[in-house]
Amino acid sequence: MWDGSINEIFGGLQKQLSASVMVGLKSEQRQWMKDRNATVQKRYDEGVGSLSRVVQTE
Template identity: 70%
Template sequence: MSATEQKEKHNDYQSDYQMIEDYGFNYQMWDGLLNEIYGVLQKQLPSSDMAALKVKQRQWIKDRDTAAQKRYDEEGGGSLSRVVQTEELAKQTKERCYELVNTYMK
């Protein structure tokens, strides 16, 4: 995961569009890694543990999306709203990657 962290984009931004692009890139990168981790867990965990994780994962997705929408709404719906929404998606997805690895891949 440290390799993924090194690929994150954090530039000196001249526009909201640049921030959206970078946070979108970071989000897609972490989401791809999250899917890889989840795929490994599907192969490694006993079926009962995987069934429980699937329920937790679905709830986590709902909670993540709700938090991102809340950040969007707090900004009032302008271009900066998309920035903070995408930033939240990236942040929470990154955190979830670490959580899954630290919890299930010991």
């Protein structure tokens, strides 16, 4: 859903930022995704308000 928007923004940033800054930005983005996924998994495991249980049963 958001992949297209994120890719468009990153494409614009690549034109404006140096290569070394982009490396750092990509590293931070990857860490953010890992943290987000870990938080989502923890909430899912705890059974806290996740629609993923509904989706998985369909």
